[in-house]
Amino acid sequence: MAPRLVALALCLLSAFAAAQPYPAKPIRLVVPLQAGTATDTVARTLAIHVGQALGQPVVVENKAGADGAIGSVDVSKAAPDGYTILLATNSPMSAVPSLRKSPPYDPVADFTPITDIGRFTFFVVVHPSVPANTLKELLDYAKANPGKVTYASGNTTGIVTMAWLATAAGAQMVHVPYKGEPQAMPDLVAGRVLAMAASATTTAPMVREGKLRVLATTLPRRSPVLPDAPTIPEAGYPQFALTSWAGLFGPAKMPRDVVERLNREFAAVMGLPEVLATMEKHGFLLNPSKPAELGSLVKEQLENYRRVLAAAGVQPD
Numbered sequence: 001m002a003p004r005l006v007a008l009a010l011c012l013l014s015a016f017a018a019a020q021p022y023p024a025k026p027i028r029l030v031v032p033l034q035a036g037t038a039t040d041t042v043a044r045t046l047a048i049h050v051g052q053a054l055g056q057p058v059v060v061e062n063k064a065g066a067d068g069a070i071g072s073v074d075v076s077k078a079a080p081d082g083y084t085i086l087l088a089t090n091s092p093m094s095a096v097p098s099l100r101k102s103p104p105y106d107p108v109a110d111f112t113p114i115t116d117i118g119r120f121t122f123f124v125v126v127h128p129s130v131p132a133n134t135l136k137e138l139l140d141y142a143k144a145n146p147g148k149v150t151y152a153s154g155n156t157t158g159i160v161t162m163a164w165l166a167t168a169a170g171a172q173m174v175h176v177p178y179k180g181e182p183q184a185m186p187d188l189v190a191g192r193v194l195a196m197a198a199s200a201t202t203t204a205p206m207v208r209e210g211k212l213r214v215l216a217t218t219l220p221r222r223s224p225v226l227p228d229a230p231t232i233p234e235a236g237y238p239q240f241a242l243t244s245w246a247g248l249f250g251p252a253k254m255p256r257d258v259v260e261r262l263n264r265e266f267a268a269v270m271g272l273p274e275v276l277a278t279m280e281k282h283g284f285l286l287n288p289s290k291p292a293e294l295g296s297l298v299k300e301q302l303e304n305y306r307r308v309l310a311a312a313g314v315q316p317d
Helices: 003-019 038-054 066-076 090-099 135-144 156-169 181-190 200-208 256-269 273-281 291-311
Strands: 027-031 058-062 084-089 111-120 122-126 150-153 174-177 195-199 213-217 245-251 284-286
Touching (some): 038 058, 038 256, 038 273, 066 084, 066 090, 066 111, 066 245, 111 256, 135 156, 150 156, 150 181, 156 291, 245 256
Parallel strands (some): 027 058
Antiparallel strands (some): 122 213
């Protein structure tokens, strides 16, 4: 075939593909965290049902590393056609830009918000040997015994929550970082570390078995997972304004009609009884939103994280 005819054929094929209604092929949903995490569970639950609604598979791809930055960078550089999207949390969208002098992306300028997904339930827990039945008692004890209280962390939410509490109370606690919550939990249950802010999936079973004591939840309202746990404001610290959240994003400059289609389909799936039941089991509160509302959340939480980390003396590196 003559070169001109080949070029013409390619142009026609491209035009044909572009003319197909969205989506005309599978969608890649990047999860910038490890498989098996609460975020991964949320993504896979939604992906199955959204794929059925769209008539094309939504394929979850775990691209973990650097607190979610690796997968987020990948999506920020993808074509803004709706075939590569990101289920991100406050780790890559709030913590990474706050903790680095030269972040690998701008969470506001380099992404298109699609919909809020919801809130992770975190609890502040302690080993039973700690002489504290309330959050205030823990922080008073830490203040009276500088350096005696150790706290584990398995993610940025755990780190920032405990750092905020220590700063608010003027207490000195020792941070012991772990690769993840599953690695930290055996040491916490054994009393080798004394406190932790961690997800409901990790903490709730240990609390029910009496192996840990729960002091508070980071949610803005009490969780049905452990309803006796007060919120941090209820526990005496009303200025607490951090949220452990998840949202759906695409690369910057996605077409408005594609954003609206994805927003609509994800919102519909988040209302399904079977999806709600799965999320409740994992302590995840669904919170579908308009794209602009997610954009506002990103800006608000980015500012909150920067303020909290600065107050705690944590400098970007």
